[in-house]
Amino acid sequence: SQQGEEDPQALSIQEGENATMNCSYKTSINNLQWYRQNSGRGLVHLILIRSNEREKHSGRLRVTLDTSKKSSSLLITASRAADTASYFCATDNGTGANNLFFGTGTRLTVIP
């Protein structure tokens, strides 16, 4: 990966449990985004957190950002079987260029 690693690479939980995925990156950033991808399908934007923000919520999603540690976490609460997908974090490289650098992704499986 150009930017960093996601942890864990795979996560399997029961429906109703919370899922936490972590992402680390290497460069300074302007913002960090989380995307979801169903197998072999397109990337769906979930949430964007800017470098001056520490936490953001959207529905059942909670994202944190620690720029001192160059890391972010995505928490999905009360998971559902339909949450089964791969989750990627993506960052810019802080230079103003708009292209994204993706992490290696976490494959989440929610068991009904």
Place this chain on the structure above:
Amino acid sequence: AAGVIQSPRHLIKEKRETATLKCYPIPRHDTVYWYQQGPGQDPQFLISFYEKMQSDKGSIPDRFSAQQFSDYHSELNMSSLELGDSALYFCASSYGTVTDTQYFGPGTRLTVL
């Protein structure tokens, strides 16, 4: 709401052939990005355009070229195809040059035989 449109959705080519992928951004979006995602890999940035000019370049092979047209749609041209070019090719669009949310198309799955 209108989304990013990519065509074709699936493409099968032989080695050494040429392929052209098309991307139609969300209306009023002026920036287009191309990404390549190999099997089991994370998406890798290839190239981007803003207002019909190339704005950034990533790991795009010299065999590939791209452009953005006056109606803001973009085409990725791939020549001398190799087996390793088999991948999902995503187009994304955004509005303006300020780093912001990119909206991805459904992708084109290219298979090179």
